[in-house]
Amino acid sequence: MTEILIDVQNVTRVYTMGARTLYALRDVCVQVERGEFVAVVGPSGSGKSTLLNLVSGIDKPTSGQVWVDGTRIDTLDENALAIWRRNHIGIVFQFFQLLPTLTALENVALPMELRGGSARGRRARAEAMLERVGLGARMTQLPSELSGGEQQRVAIARALVNDPPILLADEPTGNLDSTNAEGIFALLRELGDAGKTILLITHETNLARAAHRTILMRDGEIVQTSEISRDVISAQISEV
Numbered sequence: 709m710t711e712i713l714i715d716v717q718n719v720t721r722v723y724t725m726g727a728r729t730l731y732a733l734r735d736v737c738v739q740v741e742r743g744e745f746v747a748v749v750g751p752s753g754s755g756k757s758t759l760l761n762l763v764s765g766i767d768k769p770t771s772g773q774v775w776v777d778g779t780r781i782d783t784l785d786e787n788a789l790a791i792w793r794r795n796h797i798g799i800v801f802q803f804f805q806l807l808p809t810l811t812a813l814e815n816v817a818l819p820m821e822l823r824g825g826s827a828r829g830r831r832a833r834a835e836a837m838l839e840r841v842g843l844g845a846r847m848t849q850l851p852s853e854l855s856g857g858e859q860q861r862v863a864i865a866r867a868l869v870n871d872p873p874i875l876l877a878d879e880p881t882g883n884l885d886s887t888n889a890e891g892i893f894a895l896l897r898e899l900g901d902a903g904k905t906i907l908l909i910t911h912e913t914n915l916a917r918a919a920h921r922t923i924l925m926r927d928g929e930i931v932q933t934s935e936i937s938r939d940v941i942s943a944q945i946s947e948v
């Protein structure tokens with residue numbers, strides 16, 4: 709039995725600027741099953757980040773509904789959203805967004821602050837997450853003492869530390885060189901294969917190829933969704 713974890717229902721997001729109206733999203737429907745790894749691709753300005761921000765509750769639709777794991781999130785207030793997000797979603801941003809004065813370990817442990825349990829238990833869990841992303845030997849270093857790829861792996865560990873069912877990533881390799889991007893690619897693929905539900909935005913063919921399914925957006929609409937194999941999809945993405 710498949711289970712729909714993310715259900716974006718007929719969502720439109722309109723920006724009004726003076727007399728101009730811009731449809732960032734136009735009547736978009738997306739369903740992601742538990743355990744699916746979906747890549748969202750499409751040209752700049754096609755609405756990819758807007759879609760992701762609606763799924764995390766960072767943004768609200770102009771019309772339509774956003775359901776995640778059985779909860780309608782577009783009507784939640786900020787407090788309810790903050791609690792909901794902590795239990796359901798890990799977010800990885802393009803620019804890492806690590807706190808510069810905290811070590812890798814402290815950055816990863818931060819989302820657990822508001823959870824119960826002992827400090828020692830939280831520290832052990834943060835350490836285990838850093839081991840998981842291959843940074844066991846870098847725990848006490850500050851972000852400025854880490855490479856871009858290492859910083860992004862810390863950000864992924866932080867996103868996963870509360871064990872959310874869903875990982876959202878917006879261009880997680882956008883600021884990495886190809887070697888570091890390759891490491892993130894391998895990690896996401898591993899997480900996807902391990903059954904984490906992942907919604908990933910990327911410009912990069914390689915990264916999209918790790919996904920089970922690719923959604924192609926253009927001008928605020930989904931123009932294609934593909935379930936063909938990882939290797940075949942790359943040809944289509946490179947045409948975008």
Ligand SMILES: Nc1ncnc2c1ncn2[C@@H]1O[C@H](COP(=O)(O)OP(=O)(O)OP(=O)(O)O)[C@@H](O)[C@H]1O
Nearest residue numbers: 723730731732750751752753754755756757758759
């Ligand atoms: N706050 C805003 N005010 C007005 N227009 C906006 C705002 N945010 C986004 N838009 C517009 O909505 C459209 C979709 O933007 P979005 O950021 O979702 O694109 P994207 O596909 O993520 O692009 P990129 O690949 O460059 O990140 C764009 O035309 C953008 O200019």
Ligand SMILES: [Mg+2]
Nearest residue numbers: 756757758878
């Ligand atoms: Mg974007």
